[in-house]
Amino acid sequence: MLSAYPLKALLCFTLPFSTRIVVATQDPIIIQPIEFGAMSSPTYHLPPLPYGYNALEPHISTQIMELHHSGHHQAYVNNLNAALKNHAAAVQSNDIRTQISLQQAIKFNAGGHINHSLFWRNLAPPGSSESKSSSAPNLIKQINATWGDEEKFRDAFKTALLGIQGSGWGWLVKTGTGADKNRLSIITTKDQDPVVGKGEVPIFGVDMWEHAYYLQYKNGKAAYVENIWNVINWKVAEKRFLGSSEDDNACLKSTQGLLQV
Amino acid sequence: MNSTLLRTSALRSAVRATAPSAASRATIAGTTFVRGKATLPDLSYDYGALEPAISGKIMELHHSKHHQTYVNSFNTFSEQMAEAKHKEDIQAQIALQPMINFHGGGHVNHTLFWENLAPTKQGGGEPPKGQLAKAINDSYGSLDGFKEKFNTALAGIQGSGWAWLVQDTQTGSVLIKTYANQDPVVGRFRPILGIDAWEHAYYLQYENRKAEYFKAIWDVINWQAAEKRFK
Numbered sequence: 134m135l136s137a138y139p140l141k142a143l144l145c146f147t148l149p150f151s152t153r154i155v156v157a158t159q160d161p162i163i164i165q166p167i168e169f170g171a172m173s174s175p176t177y178h179l180p181p182l183p184y185g186y187n188a189l190e191p192h193i194s195t196q197i198m199e200l201h202h203s204g205h206h207q208a209y210v211n212n213l214n215a216a217l218k219n220h221a222a223a224v225q226s227n228d229i230r231t232q233i234s235l236q237q238a239i240k241f242n243a244g245g246h247i248n249h250s251l252f253w254r255n256l257a258p259p260g261s262s263e264s265k266s267s268s269a270p271n272l273i274k275q276i277n278a279t280w281g282d283e284e285k286f287r288d289a290f291k292t293a294l295l296g297i298q299g300s301g302w303g304w305l306v307k308t309g310t311g312a313d314k315n316r317l318s319i320i321t322t323k324d325q326d327p328v329v330g331k332g333e334v335p336i337f338g339v340d341m342w343e344h345a346y347y348l349q350y351k352n353g354k355a356a357y358v359e360n361i362w363n364v365i366n367w368k369v370a371e372k373r374f375l376g377s378s379e380d381d382n383a384c385l386k387s388t389q390g391l392l393q394v
Numbered sequence: 395m396n397s398t399l400l401r402t403s404a405l406r407s408a409v410r411a412t413a414p415s416a417a418s419r420a421t422i423a424g425t426t427f428v429r430g431k432a433t434l435p436d437l438s439y440d441y442g443a444l445e446p447a448i449s450g451k452i453m454e455l456h457h458s459k460h461h462q463t464y465v466n467s468f469n470t471f472s473e474q475m476a477e478a479k480h481k482e483d484i485q486a487q488i489a490l491q492p493m494i495n496f497h498g499g500g501h502v503n504h505t506l507f508w509e510n511l512a513p514t515k516q517g518g519g520e521p522p523k524g525q526l527a528k529a530i531n532d533s534y535g536s537l538d539g540f541k542e543k544f545n546t547a548l549a550g551i552q553g554s555g556w557a558w559l560v561q562d563t564q565t566g567s568v569l570i571k572t573y574a575n576q577d578p579v580v581g582r583f584r585p586i587l588g589i590d591a592w593e594h595a596y597y598l599q600y601e602n603r604k605a606e607y608f609k610a611i612w613d614v615i616n617w618q619a620a621e622k623r624f625k
Contacts, residue, residue, distance in 0.1 A: 348597065
Protein backbone atom coordinates (compact mmCIF):
# COMPACT_ATOMS: atom_id res chain seq x y z
CA MET A 134 0.00 0.00 0.00
CA LEU A 135 2.81 2.39 0.87
CA SER A 136 4.33 2.09 -2.58
CA ALA A 137 1.17 3.60 -4.05
CA TYR A 138 2.16 7.00 -2.64
CA PRO A 139 4.77 9.47 -3.81
CA LEU A 140 8.22 9.30 -2.24
CA LYS A 141 7.70 12.63 -0.52
CA ALA A 142 4.91 11.14 1.55
CA LEU A 143 7.17 8.31 2.64
CA LEU A 144 9.56 10.76 4.26
CA CYS A 145 6.88 11.63 6.73
CA PHE A 146 6.25 8.18 8.11
CA THR A 147 7.59 7.74 11.58
CA LEU A 148 9.60 4.63 12.28
CA PRO A 149 11.44 3.42 15.34
CA PHE A 150 14.99 4.77 15.68
CA SER A 151 16.55 1.55 14.41
CA THR A 152 14.62 1.45 11.17
CA ARG A 153 13.99 5.11 10.43
CA ILE A 154 14.96 6.18 6.94
CA VAL A 155 16.90 9.40 7.33
CA VAL A 156 16.62 11.26 4.07
CA ALA A 157 16.33 14.89 5.07
CA THR A 158 17.74 17.23 7.66
CA GLN A 159 14.41 18.27 9.08
CA ASP A 160 12.49 16.32 11.64
CA PRO A 161 9.35 15.30 9.83
CA ILE A 162 6.03 16.03 11.40
CA ILE A 163 3.92 12.93 11.44
CA ILE A 164 0.67 14.22 10.14
CA GLN A 165 0.18 12.43 6.89
CA PRO A 166 -2.96 10.52 6.17
CA ILE A 167 -2.41 6.88 5.31
CA GLU A 168 -5.89 5.87 4.30
CA PHE A 169 -8.94 7.54 2.96
CA GLY A 170 -12.20 7.32 4.84
CA ALA A 171 -15.69 8.02 3.63
CA MET A 172 -16.28 11.22 1.65
CA SER A 173 -12.58 11.49 0.73
CA SER A 174 -11.45 12.64 4.19
CA PRO A 175 -7.98 11.47 5.18
CA THR A 176 -7.46 9.14 8.12
CA TYR A 177 -4.63 9.93 10.51
CA HIS A 178 -2.85 7.40 12.66
CA LEU A 179 -1.11 7.36 16.00
CA PRO A 180 2.65 7.38 15.35
CA PRO A 181 4.62 4.76 17.27
CA LEU A 182 7.01 6.12 19.89
CA PRO A 183 10.68 6.02 18.89
CA TYR A 184 11.44 4.44 22.31
CA GLY A 185 9.69 2.27 24.90
CA TYR A 186 7.12 3.59 27.37
CA ASN A 187 9.66 3.12 30.19
CA ALA A 188 12.56 4.75 28.33
CA LEU A 189 12.19 8.17 29.97
CA GLU A 190 12.22 6.84 33.55
CA PRO A 191 12.73 8.12 36.16
CA HIS A 192 11.86 11.57 34.81
CA ILE A 193 8.59 10.60 33.14
CA SER A 194 7.00 7.44 34.45
CA THR A 195 6.02 4.48 32.28
CA GLN A 196 2.39 4.84 33.34
CA ILE A 197 2.28 8.48 32.24
CA MET A 198 3.89 7.70 28.90
CA GLU A 199 1.53 4.83 28.20
CA LEU A 200 -1.64 6.76 29.04
CA HIS A 201 -0.37 9.87 27.32
CA HIS A 202 0.48 8.13 24.06
CA SER A 203 -2.04 5.28 23.81
CA GLY A 204 -4.88 7.12 25.56
CA HIS A 205 -4.63 10.89 25.08
CA HIS A 206 -2.81 11.10 21.77
CA GLN A 207 -4.95 8.33 20.31
CA ALA A 208 -8.08 10.27 21.33
CA TYR A 209 -6.86 13.37 19.47
CA VAL A 210 -6.26 11.25 16.37
CA ASN A 211 -9.69 9.61 16.62
CA ASN A 212 -11.49 12.90 17.20
CA LEU A 213 -9.59 14.57 14.37
CA ASN A 214 -10.60 11.80 11.97
CA ALA A 215 -14.23 12.07 13.08
CA ALA A 216 -14.24 15.87 12.67
CA LEU A 217 -12.62 15.66 9.23
CA LYS A 218 -15.11 13.04 8.12
CA ASN A 219 -18.01 15.26 9.19
CA HIS A 220 -16.32 18.20 7.54
CA ALA A 221 -15.91 16.33 4.27
CA ALA A 222 -19.58 15.39 4.37
CA ALA A 223 -20.50 19.04 5.00
CA VAL A 224 -18.36 20.12 2.04
CA GLN A 225 -20.02 17.49 -0.09
CA SER A 226 -23.47 18.76 0.85
CA ASN A 227 -22.53 22.46 0.59
CA ASP A 228 -23.36 22.90 4.28
CA ILE A 229 -21.17 25.86 5.12
CA ARG A 230 -22.60 26.36 8.62
CA THR A 231 -21.55 22.87 9.65
CA GLN A 232 -18.15 23.39 8.06
CA ILE A 233 -17.60 26.47 10.18
CA SER A 234 -18.91 24.83 13.34
CA LEU A 235 -16.32 22.07 12.90
CA GLN A 236 -13.33 24.44 12.65
CA GLN A 237 -12.64 24.51 16.38
CA ALA A 238 -12.81 20.73 16.74
CA ILE A 239 -10.39 20.36 13.83
CA LYS A 240 -7.99 22.94 15.28
CA PHE A 241 -8.06 21.41 18.74
CA ASN A 242 -7.65 17.78 17.72
CA ALA A 243 -5.25 18.38 14.84
CA GLY A 244 -3.26 20.60 17.20
CA GLY A 245 -3.22 17.80 19.75
CA HIS A 246 -1.98 15.38 17.09
CA ILE A 247 0.72 17.74 15.77
CA ASN A 248 1.90 18.81 19.22
CA HIS A 249 2.20 15.32 20.62
CA SER A 250 3.88 14.03 17.45
CA LEU A 251 6.51 16.77 17.81
CA PHE A 252 6.80 16.19 21.56
CA TRP A 253 7.52 12.44 21.44
CA ARG A 254 10.31 13.03 18.95
CA ASN A 255 11.87 15.87 20.90
CA LEU A 256 12.28 13.59 23.93
CA ALA A 257 15.03 10.99 24.36
CA PRO A 258 16.11 8.52 27.04
CA PRO A 259 18.16 10.16 29.81
CA GLY A 260 21.89 9.60 29.45
CA SER A 261 21.64 8.98 25.70
CA SER A 262 23.83 11.06 23.43
CA GLU A 263 20.67 12.71 22.07
CA SER A 264 19.84 13.99 25.56
CA LYS A 265 23.07 16.00 25.76
CA SER A 266 22.98 19.57 24.55
CA SER A 267 26.37 18.91 22.94
CA SER A 268 24.35 17.16 20.24
CA ALA A 269 23.06 20.57 19.17
CA PRO A 270 26.16 22.76 18.62
CA ASN A 271 24.52 25.23 16.23
CA LEU A 272 21.37 25.58 18.27
CA ILE A 273 23.29 26.04 21.52
CA LYS A 274 25.40 28.73 19.90
CA GLN A 275 22.24 30.60 18.95
CA ILE A 276 20.73 30.02 22.42
CA ASN A 277 23.84 31.46 24.05
CA ALA A 278 23.79 34.43 21.69
CA THR A 279 20.14 35.04 22.59
CA TRP A 280 19.94 34.39 26.32
CA GLY A 281 23.58 34.65 27.43
CA ASP A 282 24.07 31.02 28.40
CA GLU A 283 22.23 27.73 28.60
CA GLU A 284 21.24 28.20 32.21
CA LYS A 285 19.67 31.58 31.59
CA PHE A 286 17.77 30.07 28.69
CA ARG A 287 16.50 27.24 30.88
CA ASP A 288 15.43 29.73 33.54
CA ALA A 289 13.53 31.78 30.97
CA PHE A 290 11.91 28.63 29.58
CA LYS A 291 10.96 27.48 33.07
CA THR A 292 9.38 30.83 33.90
CA ALA A 293 7.33 30.66 30.71
CA LEU A 294 6.19 27.09 31.43
CA LEU A 295 5.19 27.84 35.01
CA GLY A 296 3.34 30.98 33.93
CA ILE A 297 0.83 29.06 31.81
CA GLN A 298 -2.66 29.49 33.25
CA GLY A 299 -4.52 26.29 32.52
CA SER A 300 -3.57 23.71 29.90
CA GLY A 301 -0.99 24.48 27.26
CA TRP A 302 2.51 24.07 25.91
CA GLY A 303 5.85 25.85 26.06
CA TRP A 304 7.92 25.97 22.86
CA LEU A 305 11.31 27.03 21.72
CA VAL A 306 10.58 28.41 18.27
CA LYS A 307 12.72 29.62 15.38
CA THR A 308 10.90 32.61 13.95
CA GLY A 309 12.95 32.53 10.76
CA THR A 310 12.46 35.54 8.49
CA GLY A 311 14.96 37.21 6.17
CA ALA A 312 18.41 38.04 7.49
CA ASP A 313 17.28 37.25 11.00
CA LYS A 314 16.18 33.75 10.07
CA ASN A 315 17.82 32.02 13.04
CA ARG A 316 16.07 34.17 15.62
CA LEU A 317 14.84 32.13 18.58
CA SER A 318 12.02 32.81 20.93
CA ILE A 319 10.18 31.10 23.78
CA ILE A 320 6.45 31.06 23.37
CA THR A 321 3.53 29.44 25.15
CA THR A 322 0.37 28.21 23.48
CA LYS A 323 -2.94 27.48 25.13
CA ASP A 324 -4.73 24.15 25.13
CA GLN A 325 -3.73 22.39 21.89
CA ASP A 326 -3.09 25.43 19.73
CA PRO A 327 -0.27 24.37 17.40
CA VAL A 328 2.74 26.47 16.39
CA VAL A 329 1.74 27.31 12.83
CA GLY A 330 2.53 31.01 12.51
CA LYS A 331 4.12 32.11 9.23
CA GLY A 332 7.78 31.03 9.18
CA GLU A 333 7.67 29.62 12.71
CA VAL A 334 9.59 26.39 13.23
CA PRO A 335 8.99 24.61 16.55
CA ILE A 336 12.37 23.38 17.87
CA PHE A 337 11.04 21.56 20.91
CA GLY A 338 7.93 21.64 23.01
CA VAL A 339 7.05 20.75 26.59
CA ASP A 340 3.54 19.61 27.37
CA MET A 341 2.14 21.45 30.39
CA TRP A 342 -1.24 19.76 30.50
CA GLU A 343 -1.68 18.15 33.90
CA HIS A 344 -2.00 14.73 32.26
CA ALA A 345 1.66 15.07 31.21
CA TYR A 346 2.93 14.94 34.78
CA TYR A 347 0.21 14.65 37.41
CA LEU A 348 0.38 10.92 38.20
CA GLN A 349 4.04 11.33 39.09
CA TYR A 350 4.52 14.96 40.15
CA LYS A 351 0.99 15.84 41.33
CA ASN A 352 0.80 19.56 42.13
CA GLY A 353 4.61 19.83 42.03
CA LYS A 354 4.88 20.87 38.40
CA ALA A 355 8.09 22.81 39.03
CA ALA A 356 9.88 19.49 39.58
CA TYR A 357 8.54 18.16 36.26
CA VAL A 358 9.78 21.30 34.52
CA GLU A 359 13.17 20.79 36.17
CA ASN A 360 13.44 17.12 35.22
CA ILE A 361 12.29 17.46 31.64
CA TRP A 362 15.75 18.79 30.75
CA ASN A 363 17.15 15.31 31.33
CA VAL A 364 15.07 13.93 28.46
CA ILE A 365 15.12 16.68 25.82
CA ASN A 366 16.29 15.31 22.47
CA TRP A 367 18.88 17.88 21.42
CA LYS A 368 19.75 15.96 18.28
CA VAL A 369 16.21 16.36 16.98
CA ALA A 370 16.19 19.97 18.19
CA GLU A 371 19.34 20.67 16.17
CA LYS A 372 17.81 19.11 13.06
CA ARG A 373 14.69 21.23 13.38
CA PHE A 374 16.82 24.32 14.00
CA LEU A 375 18.84 23.72 10.85
CA GLY A 376 15.74 23.09 8.78
CA SER A 377 13.57 25.81 7.30
CA SER A 378 9.90 26.39 7.75
CA GLU A 379 9.54 24.97 4.24
CA ASP A 380 11.19 21.76 5.41
CA ASP A 381 8.98 21.74 8.43
CA ASN A 382 5.91 22.06 6.25
CA ALA A 383 7.05 19.42 3.77
CA CYS A 384 4.80 16.78 5.20
CA LEU A 385 1.81 19.10 5.24
CA LYS A 386 2.40 19.71 1.55
CA SER A 387 2.67 16.04 0.84
CA THR A 388 -0.65 15.66 2.62
CA GLN A 389 -2.14 18.07 0.14
CA GLY A 390 -0.51 16.12 -2.65
CA LEU A 391 -2.03 12.93 -1.37
CA LEU A 392 -5.45 14.49 -1.25
CA GLN A 393 -5.20 15.20 -4.96
CA VAL A 394 -4.24 11.64 -5.83
CA MET B 395 -20.05 32.94 50.39
CA ASN B 396 -18.37 36.32 50.65
CA SER B 397 -17.75 35.81 54.34
CA THR B 398 -15.98 32.56 53.51
CA LEU B 399 -13.90 34.04 50.72
CA LEU B 400 -12.68 37.19 52.35
CA ARG B 401 -12.31 37.42 56.04
CA THR B 402 -10.64 40.46 57.41
CA SER B 403 -7.56 39.58 59.35
CA ALA B 404 -9.27 40.91 62.46
CA LEU B 405 -12.25 38.63 62.02
CA ARG B 406 -10.02 35.70 61.20
CA SER B 407 -8.00 36.40 64.30
CA ALA B 408 -11.13 36.75 66.38
CA VAL B 409 -12.23 33.33 65.25
CA ARG B 410 -8.96 31.99 66.52
CA ALA B 411 -9.38 34.03 69.72
CA THR B 412 -6.02 35.65 69.28
CA ALA B 413 -7.08 39.10 68.17
CA PRO B 414 -4.17 41.53 67.96
CA SER B 415 -4.41 44.60 70.12
CA ALA B 416 -5.87 47.75 68.61
CA ALA B 417 -2.47 49.35 68.97
CA SER B 418 -0.62 46.78 66.86
CA ARG B 419 -3.28 46.96 64.16
CA ALA B 420 -2.99 50.72 64.09
CA THR B 421 0.74 50.41 63.56
CA ILE B 422 0.22 48.07 60.63
CA ALA B 423 -2.39 50.40 59.19
CA GLY B 424 0.03 53.26 59.29
CA THR B 425 2.68 51.54 57.22
CA THR B 426 1.04 49.07 54.86
CA PHE B 427 -2.25 48.49 53.12
CA VAL B 428 -4.62 46.83 55.52
CA ARG B 429 -7.12 44.73 53.64
CA GLY B 430 -9.08 41.55 53.95
CA LYS B 431 -6.87 38.60 53.13
CA ALA B 432 -8.27 35.62 51.34
CA THR B 433 -8.03 32.43 53.35
CA LEU B 434 -8.52 28.78 52.52
CA PRO B 435 -12.01 27.80 53.70
CA ASP B 436 -12.39 24.64 55.77
CA LEU B 437 -14.32 21.81 54.16
CA SER B 438 -17.56 20.85 55.90
CA TYR B 439 -16.69 17.17 55.38
CA ASP B 440 -13.59 14.97 55.55
CA TYR B 441 -11.29 14.45 52.58
CA GLY B 442 -12.42 10.83 52.33
CA ALA B 443 -16.12 11.61 52.69
CA LEU B 444 -16.87 11.84 48.96
CA GLU B 445 -15.54 8.36 48.18
CA PRO B 446 -16.01 6.44 45.98
CA ALA B 447 -17.04 9.31 43.66
CA ILE B 448 -13.92 11.37 44.49
CA SER B 449 -10.96 9.80 46.28
CA GLY B 450 -9.62 11.15 49.55
CA LYS B 451 -6.21 11.65 47.98
CA ILE B 452 -7.64 13.87 45.23
CA MET B 453 -9.65 15.89 47.75
CA GLU B 454 -6.62 16.41 49.97
CA LEU B 455 -4.33 17.60 47.17
CA HIS B 456 -7.07 19.61 45.54
CA HIS B 457 -8.01 21.49 48.71
CA SER B 458 -4.76 21.72 50.69
CA LYS B 459 -2.45 22.28 47.70
CA HIS B 460 -4.22 23.57 44.60
CA HIS B 461 -6.79 25.76 46.33
CA GLN B 462 -4.22 26.95 48.86
CA THR B 463 -1.93 28.03 46.02
CA TYR B 464 -4.72 30.08 44.43
CA VAL B 465 -5.34 31.74 47.80
CA ASN B 466 -1.66 32.52 48.34
CA SER B 467 -1.14 33.82 44.82
CA PHE B 468 -4.32 35.90 44.94
CA ASN B 469 -3.10 37.56 48.13
CA THR B 470 0.33 38.21 46.63
CA PHE B 471 -1.06 39.77 43.46
CA SER B 472 -3.68 41.73 45.42
CA GLU B 473 -0.91 43.30 47.45
CA GLN B 474 0.95 44.16 44.26
CA MET B 475 -2.26 45.62 42.87
CA ALA B 476 -2.76 47.76 45.97
CA GLU B 477 0.78 48.99 45.65
CA ALA B 478 0.33 49.77 41.95
CA LYS B 479 -2.83 51.73 42.78
CA HIS B 480 -1.03 53.57 45.54
CA LYS B 481 1.70 54.53 43.07
CA GLU B 482 -0.92 55.35 40.43
CA ASP B 483 0.90 52.99 38.07
CA ILE B 484 -1.83 52.17 35.56
CA GLN B 485 0.32 49.88 33.40
CA ALA B 486 1.17 47.71 36.39
CA GLN B 487 -2.50 47.57 37.40
CA ILE B 488 -3.51 46.39 33.94
CA ALA B 489 -0.66 43.86 33.82
CA LEU B 490 -1.86 42.40 37.12
CA GLN B 491 -5.47 41.95 36.03
CA PRO B 492 -5.01 38.50 34.43
CA MET B 493 -3.28 37.31 37.60
CA ILE B 494 -6.16 38.56 39.77
CA ASN B 495 -8.67 36.96 37.40
CA PHE B 496 -6.85 33.60 37.38
CA HIS B 497 -5.94 33.25 41.04
CA GLY B 498 -8.99 35.09 42.39
CA GLY B 499 -11.12 32.99 40.05
CA GLY B 500 -9.42 29.82 41.29
CA HIS B 501 -10.26 30.80 44.85
CA VAL B 502 -13.88 31.73 44.11
CA ASN B 503 -14.52 28.66 41.94
CA HIS B 504 -13.09 26.14 44.38
CA THR B 505 -14.90 27.73 47.34
CA LEU B 506 -18.21 27.37 45.50
CA PHE B 507 -17.28 23.85 44.39
CA TRP B 508 -16.57 22.52 47.90
CA GLU B 509 -19.90 23.97 49.03
CA ASN B 510 -21.86 22.38 46.22
CA LEU B 511 -20.50 18.91 47.04
CA ALA B 512 -21.63 16.75 49.96
CA PRO B 513 -21.20 13.17 51.13
CA THR B 514 -24.23 10.98 50.39
CA LYS B 515 -24.78 10.69 54.16
CA GLN B 516 -25.21 14.47 54.28
CA GLY B 517 -27.62 14.67 51.37
CA GLY B 518 -25.18 14.41 48.47
CA GLY B 519 -26.97 13.31 45.33
CA GLU B 520 -30.45 14.12 46.69
CA PRO B 521 -32.35 15.75 43.80
CA PRO B 522 -33.17 19.47 43.90
CA LYS B 523 -36.54 20.68 45.15
CA GLY B 524 -38.71 23.75 44.88
CA GLN B 525 -38.08 26.62 42.50
CA LEU B 526 -34.70 25.35 41.28
CA ALA B 527 -36.14 21.94 40.43
CA LYS B 528 -38.92 23.68 38.53
CA ALA B 529 -36.48 25.92 36.63
CA ILE B 530 -34.38 22.89 35.63
CA ASN B 531 -37.44 20.95 34.49
CA ASP B 532 -38.70 23.95 32.53
CA SER B 533 -35.40 24.28 30.68
CA TYR B 534 -34.26 20.67 30.37
CA GLY B 535 -37.39 18.54 30.73
CA SER B 536 -36.05 16.49 33.63
CA LEU B 537 -33.12 16.23 35.99
CA ASP B 538 -31.68 13.37 33.93
CA GLY B 539 -32.03 15.43 30.77
CA PHE B 540 -30.19 18.26 32.51
CA LYS B 541 -27.35 15.99 33.71
CA GLU B 542 -26.90 14.64 30.21
CA LYS B 543 -26.58 18.15 28.77
CA PHE B 544 -24.25 19.18 31.59
CA ASN B 545 -21.99 16.16 31.03
CA THR B 546 -21.86 16.92 27.31
CA ALA B 547 -20.75 20.47 28.18
CA LEU B 548 -18.10 19.13 30.56
CA ALA B 549 -16.79 16.67 27.97
CA GLY B 550 -16.60 19.46 25.39
CA ILE B 551 -14.20 21.64 27.37
CA GLN B 552 -10.96 21.91 25.38
CA GLY B 553 -8.26 22.28 28.00
CA SER B 554 -8.78 23.24 31.63
CA GLY B 555 -12.03 24.75 32.80
CA TRP B 556 -15.35 24.47 34.55
CA ALA B 557 -18.96 23.86 33.67
CA TRP B 558 -21.63 25.76 35.59
CA LEU B 559 -25.33 25.84 35.98
CA VAL B 560 -25.89 29.58 36.07
CA GLN B 561 -28.86 31.86 36.46
CA ASP B 562 -29.29 34.73 34.04
CA THR B 563 -29.83 37.75 36.27
CA GLN B 564 -31.72 39.49 33.44
CA THR B 565 -34.28 36.80 32.74
CA GLY B 566 -34.09 34.59 35.84
CA SER B 567 -33.77 31.46 33.71
CA VAL B 568 -31.08 28.81 34.21
CA LEU B 569 -28.55 27.68 31.63
CA ILE B 570 -25.33 25.66 31.34
CA LYS B 571 -22.14 27.57 30.59
CA THR B 572 -18.50 26.52 30.42
CA TYR B 573 -15.62 28.76 31.46
CA ALA B 574 -11.95 28.42 30.50
CA ASN B 575 -9.22 27.89 33.10
CA GLN B 576 -10.24 29.71 36.30
CA ASP B 577 -12.50 32.33 34.75
CA PRO B 578 -15.12 32.93 37.42
CA VAL B 579 -18.86 33.27 36.95
CA VAL B 580 -19.33 36.99 37.40
CA GLY B 581 -21.36 39.77 35.79
CA ARG B 582 -24.66 38.89 34.20
CA PHE B 583 -24.69 35.28 35.39
CA ARG B 584 -25.04 33.94 38.89
CA PRO B 585 -23.27 30.66 39.73
CA ILE B 586 -25.66 27.96 40.97
CA LEU B 587 -23.63 24.76 40.63
CA GLY B 588 -20.10 24.16 39.35
CA ILE B 589 -18.06 21.11 38.38
CA ASP B 590 -14.30 21.30 38.04
CA ALA B 591 -13.06 19.79 34.75
CA TRP B 592 -9.36 20.44 35.34
CA GLU B 593 -7.40 17.20 35.12
CA HIS B 594 -6.19 17.61 38.70
CA ALA B 595 -9.83 17.21 39.80
CA TYR B 596 -10.01 13.58 38.69
CA TYR B 597 -6.79 12.29 37.11
CA LEU B 598 -5.34 10.32 40.05
CA GLN B 599 -8.51 8.23 40.17
CA TYR B 600 -10.00 8.31 36.68
CA GLU B 601 -6.90 8.98 34.52
CA ASN B 602 -8.01 9.66 30.94
CA ARG B 603 -11.52 8.29 31.59
CA LYS B 604 -13.03 11.64 32.46
CA ALA B 605 -16.53 10.62 31.38
CA GLU B 606 -16.58 8.26 34.38
CA TYR B 607 -15.76 11.15 36.72
CA PHE B 608 -18.51 13.28 35.19
CA LYS B 609 -20.97 10.43 35.70
CA ALA B 610 -19.94 9.67 39.28
CA ILE B 611 -19.86 13.22 40.62
CA TRP B 612 -23.66 13.54 40.55
CA ASP B 613 -23.73 11.15 43.54
CA VAL B 614 -22.10 13.84 45.69
CA ILE B 615 -23.74 17.00 44.37
CA ASN B 616 -25.18 19.14 47.13
CA TRP B 617 -28.38 20.42 45.57
CA GLN B 618 -29.35 22.17 48.80
CA ALA B 619 -26.37 24.49 48.38
CA ALA B 620 -27.43 25.10 44.77
CA GLU B 621 -31.00 25.89 45.88
CA LYS B 622 -29.70 28.55 48.26
CA ARG B 623 -27.83 30.29 45.44
CA PHE B 624 -30.87 30.30 43.15
CA LYS B 625 -32.99 33.45 43.41
